[in-house]
Amino acid sequence: MFKTKYYISGLMAAFLLSACSDHHDSVHYDGGALLKEKCAACHNLSMPPKTFQDEKAPPMMAVAFHVKDFMKVATASDKKPKFIEFFQEYVLHPSAEKSFCDKESLASYGVMPSQEGKVSKEEVGAIAEYVYTYYDEEKFLAQMQAKAKFDVLPLGEQIMTKNGCKNCHSIDKPKAGPSFRMIAKRSDTEIKQVILHGSKGKWKGFEKAMMPPFKQLNDQDIDVLVKWIKSL
Ligand code: HEC
Numbered sequence: 001m002f003k004t005k006y007y008i009s010g011l012m013a014a015f016l017l018s019a020c021s022d023h024h025d026s027v028h029y030d031g032g033a034l035l036k037e038k039c040a041a042c043h044n045l046s047m048p049p050k051t052f053q054d055e056k057a058p059p060m061m062a063v064a065f066h067v068k069d070f071m072k073v074a075t076a077s078d079k080k081p082k083f084i085e086f087f088q089e090y091v092l093h094p095s096a097e098k099s100f101c102d103k104e105s106l107a108s109y110g111v112m113p114s115q116e117g118k119v120s121k122e123e124v125g126a127i128a129e130y131v132y133t134y135y136d137e138e139k140f141l142a143q144m145q146a147k148a149k150f151d152v153l154p155l156g157e158q159i160m161t162k163n164g165c166k167n168c169h170s171i172d173k174p175k176a177g178p179s180f181r182m183i184a185k186r187s188d189t190e191i192k193q194v195i196l197h198g199s200k201g202k203w204k205g206f207e208k209a210m211m212p213p214f215k216q217l218n219d220q221d222i223d224v225l226v227k228w229i230k231s232l
Pocket residue numbers: 001035038039040041042043056057058063067086087090091094095098099100101106109110111112113115119124127
């Protein structure tokens with residue numbers, strides 16, 4: 001495991017003091033809630049995890065990814081049940097020999113203390129099932145790629161993406177609303193007023209839709225939008 005420093009968010013901190021609760025065989029275990037309740041005291045649960053100086057354990061995303069990577073399975077369909085089995089065994093009976101962590105990380109974190117008595121085997125099963133699905137490498141990669149694509153957009157386009165302007169407008173082609181290149185011919189004040197207060201029936205051919213008001217946008221955002229539209 002790669003040792004990296006991560007940060008536990010305030011939300012996670014709320015779960016630090018967790019109590020053991022009675023349970024019955026008939027209850028349905030909520031793996032996500034149990035993970036927060038039983039594991040967030042040491043493992044950072046964010047995906048991607050935030051940087052944290054004195055972390056007590058590797059972030060759950062790192063645990064999930066490398067257990068999936070290092071676990072030996074005969075067939076793809078074995079992967080999930082083996083993963084759950086490993087979690088159940090490790091959380092209740094951890095040891096340096098069983099850990100997939102590299103020696104250096106193990107030395108710095110120390111072996112995980114057994115959680116026997118704090119969490120049942122069934123609960124760990126539900127947690128593992130949740131972790132297996134939630135910390136998905138492909139989903140994570142797609143999220144990172146989408147974020148990287150978003151981050152390099154001009155600020156104006158970022159604001160438009162966030163506010164759904166592109167559902168009705170594109171740069172070159174008319175959609176429900178006129179294209180931004182057509183709009184670029186308007187004056188700054190006109191553009192600003194329409195964004196703030198909305199408009200309907202002004203443009204020929206776009207009578208079916210209306211431009212909703214965006215009162216929630218602040219002056220700075222609107223100025224960025226106006227500049228971006230006028231730059232086209
Ligand atoms: C008191 C702190 C602490 C708590 C609470 C804790 N862990 Fe850990 N866990 C660690 C540390 C430290 C490591 C890294 C060293 C190791 O592998 O034993 C670790 C590692 C692991 C590993 C990885 C083993 C490997 O091979 O990489 C799994 C799986 C795991 N924890 C699951 C859980 C689950 C599930 C919970 C909640 C039920 C939990 N842990 C609660 C401290 C904790």
